[in-house]
Amino acid sequence: MTNQPVISIQNLNHYFGKGQLRKQVLYDINLEINAGEIIIMTGPSGSGKTTLLTLVGGLRSAQEGRLRVLGRELCGANAQQLTLARRSNGYIFQAHNLHGSLSALQNVRMGLELHKSITPAEMKRRSAEMLELVGLGNRVNYYPDDLSGGQKQRVAIARALVSHPKMVLADEPTAALDSKSGRDVVNLMHNLAKEQACTILLVTHDNRILDIADRIVYMEDGKLAKAPATVG
Template sequence: MTSYALQLNNISKVYQDGDNENTVLDKVSLKVKPGEFVAIVGPSGSGKSTMLSIAGALLSSTEGEVIIGDTSLDNNKKNWIRVRKEKIGFIFQSHQLIPYLNIGDQLNLIAKISKNKDKKEFEAYADELLNDLGLLDSKTKYPNKLSGGEKQRVAIARAFMNKPDVILADEPTASLDGPRGRQVVEMIRKVVKKQNRAAIMVTHDERILDLVDVIYRIENGKIHDVKSNM
């Protein structure tokens, strides 16, 4: 029996617009295995970011079920907070680094709110991540001393610090040029594969789609085309 890190089962999202209903997602289903790197593509307004927000316990669905690991999300928002803290890592369009913390402290902040309080274990894991991402020698640098690509690599390390079941990346290359954007996605793929995590990336950048395992296209709220690079 296949074990999935993330399952979306018949997810719909409907907004009331005056007397009309606007269906953003229409019975979307998706399953992602550990170690699988998935891309979601489609035109603006097609429901990509809404789907990612529902998968990340940031937004409720109108219908359907979200299962992360062995946890089914319900309407208990306190449960959502725990799931986000323990099971999900987020990478956003902007790195959203804290300007007065150096790279090491950015990661230690995640350690402090994690369920695992073993400081030495976290420090060793942080160093391993930074080494994998080519940042270990920059551990004491502050964000204003980093390039755009380096800042986004720190954001990748931060997303993996809580050892999540699922990584969700929302347009992680949007603020980067082509070569830097590709490097960032290569880094995400490297850590996903090494740690056997599941990852979903929403993107408009078709130049990086060869780096993912499966490509889903959303249009008009429906997933209706699937391509596999596996």
């Protein structure tokens, strides 16, 4: 861990809608996250966690305040700048978004396709190696329909990490999983992230996985607070 903030958020506000329907959903958010940290964001439904995650990930544009991610200011960034910012990140979402018509290997390969300098043979080698690492070495040619929920989520993790991103953003990665698969999945994220010195920002309601966090932040009514309970 180098203790350089990779995410620096200052006085960030966010609104949805326009005119009379305009509604503020994030209020004066301040947060610094260092390289290699695993941060869990928790809090009630509708409190703004996913909104903050998508802003940090460059999936929507930040409107007011300062949001510096991996050396780039995202507040006021244009579409092209946001596209560039997204390339540094891996994403893991609850609905894992695997392509049903692609095999596990081809899905993982998608995580490398933006990286033009890598040859097709090298992409295949790295994708197979990452599937091996997540325990799916014997499932590389399976299609998502033939994999369990936990296996699909592991493919999504392999896809997010295959390019060795500096940052991984995860939204409810264990929501659809039973407790054993959920635990396996977060252990895997934790180990791979620590090996690759990758920063993870993870949104969850799943209290069973809080112990993988270096730090927990709590969101309520669009405001960030320290977690009510600390993790030992």
